[in-house]
Amino acid sequence: MKLKDLFISLSENRTLNSAAQKYGLKFGAQNVVAGTNIDEAIESIKELNKHGISCTIDNLGEFVFEKSEALAAKQQILAVIERINADQVDAHISLKPSQLGLDIDYDFCYENLKEIVSIAHQYGIFVNFDMENYTRLHTSFQLLESLNEHYDNVGTVIQAYFFESDQNIERYKNFRLRLVKGAYKEDPSVAFQTKKEIDQKFIEQIEYHLLHGKFTSIATHDHNVINHVKQFVKQHQISNEKFEFQMLYGFRKDMQLSLAKEGYNFCTYLPFGSDWYGYFMRRLAERPQNLTLVTKQVFNKKTNMLLGIGTAAFVLGRVTKRKS
Numbered sequence: 450m451k452l453k454d455l456f457i458s459l460s461e462n463r464t465l466n467s468a469a470q471k472y473g474l475k476f477g478a479q480n481v482v483a484g485t486n487i488d489e490a491i492e493s494i495k496e497l498n499k500h501g502i503s504c505t506i507d508n509l510g511e512f513v514f515e516k517s518e519a520l521a522a523k524q525q526i527l528a529v530i531e532r533i534n535a536d537q538v539d540a541h542i543s544l545k546p547s548q549l550g551l552d553i554d555y556d557f558c559y560e561n562l563k564e565i566v567s568i569a570h571q572y573g574i575f576v577n578f579d580m581e582n583y584t585r586l587h588t589s590f591q592l593l594e595s596l597n598e599h600y601d602n603v604g605t606v607i608q609a610y611f612f613e614s615d616q617n618i619e620r621y622k623n624f625r626l627r628l629v630k631g632a633y634k635e636d637p638s639v640a641f642q643t644k645k646e647i648d649q650k651f652i653e654q655i656e657y658h659l660l661h662g663k664f665t666s667i668a669t670h671d672h673n674v675i676n677h678v679k680q681f682v683k684q685h686q687i688s689n690e691k692f693e694f695q696m697l698y699g700f701r702k703d704m705q706l707s708l709a710k711e712g713y714n715f716c717t718y719l720p721f722g723s724d725w726y727g728y729f730m731r732r733l734a735e736r737p738q739n740l741t742l743v744t745k746q747v748f749n750k751k752t753n754m755l756l757g758i759g760t761a762a763f764v765l766g767r768v769t770k771r772k773s
């Protein structure tokens with residue numbers, strides 16, 4: 450079993466998610482999550498804004514199966530929008546359609562999103578729909594298209610690993626798009642599996658959208674990709690106004706600051722909230738070295754215990770599955 454599979458599986462474990470919430474940001478997650486409440490998040494944004502870095506705020510939320518949970522998430526996101534406006538910080542919203550009820554009922558999710566997008570629109574705040582796994586891909590695009598009939602402050606993410614992403618880039622090129630490699634474990638029938646293929650597609654799609662798209666957010670910690678983009682925009686005389694680099698809060702901080710200092714638009718993806726567990730596990734799945742980077746000072750008994758329980762749950766789950 451690959452380490453990546455283990456962490457992806459842990460990220461999907463609801464019991465561990467609930468358990469982790471009780472501990473707060475104590476297991477190293479505080480290095481990559483900007484606090485558990487909006488005040489802490491706003492302070493971090495103000496600090497980044499001082500360095501010319503804008504932010505996209507993710508009010509963390511996973512495992513939404515009840516309408517009440519989706520409505521609570523909507524209220525929290527609306528409160529974030531109010532704070533962006535009240536404090537006049539340079540920030541916009543990132544959200545996951547599943548958080549607003551996509552897995553419960555499409556129309557219910559649409560109504561929740563519409564309220565968020567319409568209020569954000571009044572304040573001139575952009576709303577990005579993060580992309581989740583393949584099962585939610587087409588419904589997320591459908592939501593985006595429907596909302597775009599009324600509002601222009603919406604955009605989404607294209608994950609390079611999907612076979613269909615070239616077509617999706619073409620179809621949605623007039624949206625503000627965030628381009629990423631892709632964070633979930635996907636089936637070989639729908640997605641490239643090797644790093645080489647994914648990296649190549651990622652570069653091709655970035656180049657295409659830089660040349661033909663509206664506005665491109667290049668979201669990566671990969672210095673090879675960033676250096677390639679720097680050369681490419683120079684060669685094709687693409688203005689800095691047409692794109693930005695994005696990285697996740699807490700990762701490669703020096704590079705985030707130096708890209709902003711070099712005059713590139715830079716946006717930090719800033720997650721906050723007590724529901725940090727799934728997000729944190731996906732970061733570990735992406736790059737197991739993050740385990741040491743992220744938890745070097747705090748990898749303590751509790752963390753080991755949490756991961757230990759997770760591993761046991763994962764293994765047991767597999768054994769049970771095989772039995773049944």
Ligand SMILES: Cc1cc2nc3c(=O)[nH]c(=O)nc-3n(C[C@H](O)[C@H](O)[C@H](O)COP(=O)(O)OP(=O)(O)OC[C@H]3O[C@@H](n4cnc5c(N)ncnc54)[C@H](O)[C@@H]3O)c2cc1C
Nearest residue numbers: 579580606629630631632668669670671695696697700718
């Ligand atoms: C802002 C942002 C938003 C995202 N939104 C989504 C989304 O909506 N949906 C989705 O599926 N995925 C999303 N992702 C995750 C994305 O799909 C990738 O899984 C993730 O970014 C890892 O790929 P990478 O391009 O950063 O480089 P990787 O392939 O992880 O790394 C390439 C190389 O870069 C270097 N490197 C990477 N990280 C570090 C580090 N921390 N320190 C030092 N060197 C490093 C290493 O040399 C590594 O070999 C997002 C990522 C970002 C940054």
